[in-house]
């Protein structure tokens with residue numbers, strides 16, 4: 022059984038940062054295998070993790086399906102989609118990374134998307150933990166990547182707008198009944214004091230503004246290289262405990 026964590030929140034509140042920090046916290050505990058999924062169509066998780074971004078699953082799927090004539094007879098669409106998923110999966114030191122790209126475009130890919138959902142569910146079973154980065158806003162809540170997650174970390178900064186957006190997301194998650202085990206609030210880039218909760222979600226942790234995180238955001242580098250005692254990494258350790266209820270122990 023794998024434990025799935027996804028993030029949500031207003032634009033720029035630190036979703037990708039928190040995903041990277043959580044991955045770092047999991048790696049420090051020697052937990053494996055780990056899968057990081059970048060489900061933001063404007064993918065940048067690879068960058069924050071300091072690894073090369075390969076082709077996205079959406080690209081590979083579209084390229085392969087566009088060359089229909091070259092697909093040998095007897096090879097089904099299902100096989101093409103499964104192949105695309107495995108080609109998009111990149112093995113890194115300590116984790117695997119799957120960058121989705123634009124997988125649910127305006128065209129009707131319903132059949133292909135259904136196939137993909139099935140393969141993703143099977144893939145995730147191979148990992149101890151799956152960490153999913155999402156785009157800003159609410160739209161992804163209706164997609165598979167935010168469904169059936171064990172813990173949803175709703176990220177906010179200290180602003181009223183960020184917290185209002187977080188509250189709205191938590192409310193919608195309850196309403197939509199999308200199989201989120203538990204929603205949590207994470208206050209990021211906030212010198213504190215942090216709120217204990219927004220309605221429906223208790224605080225999993227508070228990440229202070231960390232100059233090392235800001236520097237990596239600006240100049241590049243890997244958030245996985247932050248020392249365990251850096252303020253952001255230390256906060257992520259506590260957040261992981263809150264999100265999982267110490268499940269790895």
Ligand SMILES: Nc1ncnc2c1ncn2[C@@H]1O[C@H](COP(=O)(O)OP(=O)(O)OP(=O)(O)O)[C@@H](O)[C@H]1O
Nearest residue numbers: 032033034035036037038157210230231234235238
């Ligand atoms: N705790 C922190 N301390 C300092 N800088 C931070 C912190 N958290 C995030 N940042 C910086 O804030 C910016 C936004 O963070 P990030 O990209 O993680 O947000 P996001 O929610 O994923 O954004 P988007 O909605 O565009 O996907 C980045 O430049 C990042 O380096």
Ligand SMILES: [Mg+2]
Nearest residue numbers: 036037061155
């Ligand atoms: Mg992001």
